[in-house]
Amino acid sequence: MLRNKKLHFHHIGIACCSINEEVSQWELLGYQPEGSVFIDSTQGIRGLFMIGGGARIELLEATQDSNTLAPWLKRKIKMYHLGYLAPNLSEAVAEMIASGAVITREPMFSTYFRSNIVFLTLPSLVLIELIEIPSHTDNEN
Secondary structure: OOOOOOOEEEEEEEEOOOHHHHHHHHHOOOOEEOOOOEEEOOOOEEEEEEEOOOOOEEEEEEOOOOOOOHHHHHOOOOEEEEEEEEOOHHHHHHHHHHOOOEEEEEEEEEOOOOEEEEEEEOOOOOEEEEEEOOOOOOOOO
């Protein structure tokens, strides 16, 4: 069980084949883009955050020659990860591992957040993205 009260929910990650085709469907539910489409070549994704009447969502599509989202899309899984902001990434990772989580994707630099991120799978099989909150940031994401 996660006991780290310092984590703050940020978004639900949604795999899609085409961000452009997906946006209009979420607009029907009251969502609007939060910023512009971004590219993170390290992760092999294009993304767009949207906000609306519910939780912030992150629409994600693979960049050309990337298979990052293929396992999810092949199984027709759209909502595939939950993103949390972590003021101390190494502490949060250590606590999750001590509780049985497994690192699914090693820590890497996120071009969107301009900080490190890491993906872990909880014992319940929920995929979590931890996003390091830089100690001196002006990014209000």
